[in-house]
Amino acid sequence: MxxxxxxxxxxxxxxxxxxxxxxxxxxxxxxxxxxxxxxxxxxxxGPQRFWVIVTSARALAAFQVTLTAALIATVFNAFYGLLMAWVLVRYEFPGRRLLDALMDIPFALPTAVAGLSLTALFSANGWFGQLLAPLGLVPVYTIWGVAIAMAFTSIPFVVRTVQPVLEDLDPAYEQAARTLGASDWTIFSRVVFPQILPAFLAGVTISFARSLGEFGAIVFIAGNLPFKTEIASLLTFIRLEEYDYQGAAAIALVLLMFAVILLVISNRLQAWAARYRGQA
Structure with a gap:
């Protein structure tokens, strides 16, 4: 035959x-x-001129504000994004589909509109700001306002990275742990979280990278005060308006190096996640 x-x-x-x-x-x-x-x-x-530009007092202050605010936003997104992904996957309730769709609003909403909305909400006479003002916690024109804008624009990356992994988890492992008398916290910390950890770290890394590059949502709520709330991307824009193309290119190149490093880390984490799911 x-x-x-x-x-x-x-x-x-x-x-x-x-x-x-x-x-x-x-x-x-x-x-x-x-x-x-x-x-x-x-x-x-040239290396000497490049070093002078990126180590100037104003540039270093802008990098510090950018990194600090991005770190604050990423820590918030790590907890809130994981919680939101868990709620959307594990619970059924009225309006769940609407809440799921709302997670993509930062992707669709122009960042300038987001910045104006956040400024109106968190100003001293805004809905949230008037509640925080008596406590001396008005975020507008502070680094906290910068962090809020970064968190708003980058939260979907954590949710959308963790959510599909949670949906694909085999419930047999959790059921086996429950029959052995494990508590809910033990099941989450020792059974569920190790399985979603690679995807979680990848989402957090992407969220941090997105926060570093944010511009439109920040310029309104930050106030753009040098040495206080001025971010690196805004300083690049200011240098362009001053026709200082070398200064703008040097600062932008530093941001590009940060982005490349985070991209490599994210790709490694996603590859790790793929291998982990393949072995599970």
């Missing part, structure tokens, strides 16, 4: 060459060329 001819799997996208070429063209025009232009512009500055 003659062996049957092997069945070839059908490709989802017809024309591999055309699909790959279109993808690479888009990647080159939209991402690689602008990034390469920034790197070349930064290389023209």
């Amino acid at each position: 003659t062996a049957a001819a092997p069945i070839r799997a059908k490709r989802v996208l017809p024309g591999f060459t055309l699909s790959l070429g279109t993808t690479l063209l888009y990647l080159t025009v939209v991402i690689l060329i602008p990034v390469l232009a920034l790197v070349l512009k930064g290389a023209d500055i």
